[in-house]
Amino acid sequence: MNIFTKLASFFHSSKSKNQDSSLNPVSLNISKHLKDFLENEVLDGLDISKEHFWSSFEEIVNEFSPRNKALLQKREDIQTQIDNWHLEYKGQDFNHAEYKSFLTDIGYIAPRSPDFLISTDNVDPEIKTIAGPQLVVPVMNARFALNAANARWGSLYDALYGTDVISEDNGAEKVGGYNPVRGDKVIDFAKNFLDETVPLEQGSFRDVLGFEFVDSKIQALLPDLGKVGLKNPSQYIGYSANGSNAYALLFKNNNLYFEIQIDPNHSIGQTDQAGIKDILMESAITTIQDCEDSVAAVDGEDKTTVYRNWLGLMKGNLTETFSKNGSNMTRELNPDRHYVSKTGEDLVLSGRSLMLVRNVGHLMTNPGILDANGNEVPEGIMDAMFTICIAMHDLNKNSPYQNSKAGSIYIVKPKMHGPEEVQFTCDLFAAVEKALGLPNLTAKIGIMDEERRTTVNLKECIEVAKDRVIFINTGFLDRTGDEIHTSMEAGPMITKAAMKQHQWITSYENWNVDIGLETGFKDRAQIGKGMWPMPDEMLGMYNTKTMHPKAGANCAWVPSPTAATLHAIHYHQILVGNEQSSIMKREKASLDAILDIPVHKNPSEISAEEIQAELDNNCQGILGYVVRWVDQGVGCSKVPDINNVGLMEDRATCRISSQHIANWLHHGLCSKEQVLDSMKKMALVVDEQNAPDSSYMPMAPSYDGLAFEAACNLAIKGRVQPSGYTEPILHQTRIKFKS
Numbered sequence: 232m233n234i235f236t237k238l239a240s241f242f243h244s245s246k247s248k249n250q251d252s253s254l255n256p257v258s259l260n261i262s263k264h265l266k267d268f269l270e271n272e273v274l275d276g277l278d279i280s281k282e283h284f285w286s287s288f289e290e291i292v293n294e295f296s297p298r299n300k301a302l303l304q305k306r307e308d309i310q311t312q313i314d315n316w317h318l319e320y321k322g323q324d325f326n327h328a329e330y331k332s333f334l335t336d337i338g339y340i341a342p343r344s345p346d347f348l349i350s351t352d353n354v355d356p357e358i359k360t361i362a363g364p365q366l367v368v369p370v371m372n373a374r375f376a377l378n379a380a381n382a383r384w385g386s387l388y389d390a391l392y393g394t395d396v397i398s399e400d401n402g403a404e405k406v407g408g409y410n411p412v413r414g415d416k417v418i419d420f421a422k423n424f425l426d427e428t429v430p431l432e433q434g435s436f437r438d439v440l441g442f443e444f445v446d447s448k449i450q451a452l453l454p455d456l457g458k459v460g461l462k463n464p465s466q467y468i469g470y471s472a473n474g475s476n477a478y479a480l481l482f483k484n485n486n487l488y489f490e491i492q493i494d495p496n497h498s499i500g501q502t503d504q505a506g507i508k509d510i511l512m513e514s515a516i517t518t519i520q521d522c523e524d525s526v527a528a529v530d531g532e533d534k535t536t537v538y539r540n541w542l543g544l545m546k547g548n549l550t551e552t553f554s555k556n557g558s559n560m561t562r563e564l565n566p567d568r569h570y571v572s573k574t575g576e577d578l579v580l581s582g583r584s585l586m587l588v589r590n591v592g593h594l595m596t597n598p599g600i601l602d603a604n605g606n607e608v609p610e611g612i613m614d615a616m617f618t619i620c621i622a623m624h625d626l627n628k629n630s631p632y633q634n635s636k637a638g639s640i641y642i643v644k645p646k647m648h649g650p651e652e653v654q655f656t657c658d659l660f661a662a663v664e665k666a667l668g669l670p671n672l673t674a675k676i677g678i679m680d681e682e683r684r685t686t687v688n689l690k691e692c693i694e695v696a697k698d699r700v701i702f703i704n705t706g707f708l709d710r711t712g713d714e715i716h717t718s719m720e721a722g723p724m725i726t727k728a729a730m731k732q733h734q735w736i737t738s739y740e741n742w743n744v745d746i747g748l749e750t751g752f753k754d755r756a757q758i759g760k761g762m763w764p765m766p767d768e769m770l771g772m773y774n775t776k777t778m779h780p781k782a783g784a785n786c787a788w789v790p791s792p793t794a795a796t797l798h799a800i801h802y803h804q805i806l807v808g809n810e811q812s813s814i815m816k817r818e819k820a821s822l823d824a825i826l827d828i829p830v831h832k833n834p835s836e837i838s839a840e841e842i843q844a845e846l847d848n849n850c851q852g853i854l855g856y857v858v859r860w861v862d863q864g865v866g867c868s869k870v871p872d873i874n875n876v877g878l879m880e881d882r883a884t885c886r887i888s889s890q891h892i893a894n895w896l897h898h899g900l901c902s903k904e905q906v907l908d909s910m911k912k913m914a915l916v917v918d919e920q921n922a923p924d925s926s927y928m929p930m931a932p933s934y935d936g937l938a939f940e941a942a943c944n945l946a947i948k949g950r951v952q953p954s955g956y957t958e959p960i961l962h963q964t965r966i967k968f969k970s
Contacts (some may be wrong), residue, residue: 266533307953339649343690393793515792715955892906940958
């Protein structure tokens with residue numbers, strides 16, 4: 232019995248007591264949570280009957296489930312062939328040419344595509360032409376989902392004042408109430424931003440006394456120079472009036488907007504000679520509302536929560552009430568922003584990020600819906616049907632707000648292995664569109680380049696989706712996890728720190744951009760880069776994350792709305808389109824370098840101390856993430872690392888750590904007993920780090936909890952997990968915990 236059969240058997244036996252086939256139409260066995268939600272909430276306002284939805288869904292399940300299963304089996308078959316190849320040549324000098332030829336012979340490297348350009352139509356400018364920060368947020372958490380959607384605009388003053396971008400030297404501490412010394416530093420930084428971004432013909436924004444409008448142009452009043460215009464008058468766009476003396480001036484640079492907000496009666500405006508109280512930045516241009524790596528959704532009840540929040544975003548009525556500083560607050564979606572253009576016309580800008588939704592990959596099934604044979608339905612098929620149907624409310628304008636003005640639904644699809652799996656997703660989307668009466672190609676696809684077989688065939692993956700694709704990106708963590716798992720038998724891997732410096736990762740990052748530009752992504756689709764993982768280390772992000780727009784990425788992930796506001800500065804400094812034009816002239820990244828396996832050349836030289844330090848680091852990271860996933864159902868949070876630095880952790884971080892331990896364990900660099908000892912030692916650390924959480928259940932000293940067991944299994948059984956994924960063990964354990 233393979234792992235898929237075992238999981239299906241376990242989940243089927245653990246299905247919800249609320250699941251009753253007599254309640255459901257057709258032959259599907261649907262959880263009461265999902266059935267009631269779909270029929271009473273999702274379909275309300277859509278011209279789709281419940282009978283049509285369920286019968287169409289069953290037809291899609293019957294058609295696509297066997298294909299899904301066959302694709303997963305092909306992954307296993309290819310992995311077996313790669314394992315056997317490495318075992319056959321074990322102890323011999325590695326022959327790169329033979330290895331590459333072997334990968335081609337078994338279909339791991341697909342036949343090369345001819346040159347082509349993508350042809351995706353009806354794409355919003357936030358994806359086509361605006362370069363800027365991107366948030367990824369668990370849609371299962373309504374408050375986080377709303378925060379991210381509303382992060383289209385953010386206060387620069389607040390982002391600077393509350394982070395380490397502004398130092399606390401010389402009396403500029405953050406503690407206590409408002410610190411005017413710190414405030415002066417914030418204002419100085421912000422006015423330097425204005426001088427660099429929308430410079431005056433003469434002088435500095437530091438000396439501006441006020442503003443005047445002359446012949447549809449904005450002029451600044453300076454003490455010695457009088458009225459001074461902008462060096463580039465076209466950067467001034469318009470204004471909004473917010474009271475008798477309060478108004479905002481709207482500017483545009485590198486396709487991004489920002490406001491200078493003026494209110495001489497405001498506590499900050501009173502201290503500024505021009506009455507400037509803040510600079511409001513266009514920040515998170517797009518947001519991925521995530522159903523996958525950052526959520527812990529294991530059954531019909533959980534999936535209902537996920538889908539209900541997505542429905543609230545698409546209908547525009549999602550709210551969340553919470554307590555902050557002793558007071559209740561209610562969060563809802565921000566309205567659009569209204570201005571008068573410099574020529575006197577009305578101008579409306581979106582008050583929210585353009586929202587994409589990330590479906591789950593092909594691997595997992597979910598007990599929320601069983602087919603006619605009692606088998607769990609592939610979760611990716613569920614997500615496609617539900618998220619597309621829900622997004623029809625946006626297309627039908629059943630919301631006071633509009634997400635896609637171009638009439639598209641944007642779905643990010645993770646963890647696909649090669650062009651066949653991308654084709655499967657495109658065919659699935661087409662089937663859902665037909666079933667729901669949507670025009671063909673309404674559902675667009677974002678291809679996450681985070682699996683090795685997708686990387687080496689990226690052009691071929693894009694080709695099969697050339698009329699749907701709107702996004703590609705790189706993800707170091709998942710990609711490294713798959714790198715380790717794919718080459719598990721090649722030898723012991725280098726450390727995680729060394730992995731970041733290895734040539735394959737540099738070539739992989741460049742290759743992704745090269746292929747995207749080669750296939751016509753410039754001014755048509757997003758090329759994305761990965762997450763800055765430390766939400767409290769904003770100075771480090773500000774000093775280094777220029778590398779992403781300079782690398783040709785027109786979006787890059789950030790861990791918070793505040794980080795989005797700060798990262799937006801980089802896109803004012805760097806015009807990504809110009810960087811992409813330069814990159815298109817460089818030599819293309821090397822596939823041979825990407826296939827350079829990061830095995831340690833001399834593993835005997837790794838000291839016992841280095842092995843233990845690497846083990847402790849990996850174990851602490853796994854435990855810190857898994858204990859919240861299993862015990863609290865939290866799929867993404869700020870988890871302290873071994874040095875107590877808070878890192879945004881999701882399943883990708885867990886995957887690389889567990890695969891790294893599994894690799895060293897398999898090759899004898901450490902023992903099972905050593906891994907278990909490290910887990911126990913690090914459980915004490917994680918317990919201490921979580922001590923302030925009153926709902927936290929310590930793992931020590933008994934070490935017999937489900938979370939500790941799952942963490943150990945991820946490492947010790949990591950070699951036999953499908954593609955090295957963490958989901959099977961995590962889902963199985965979370966279901967046990969819930970029951």
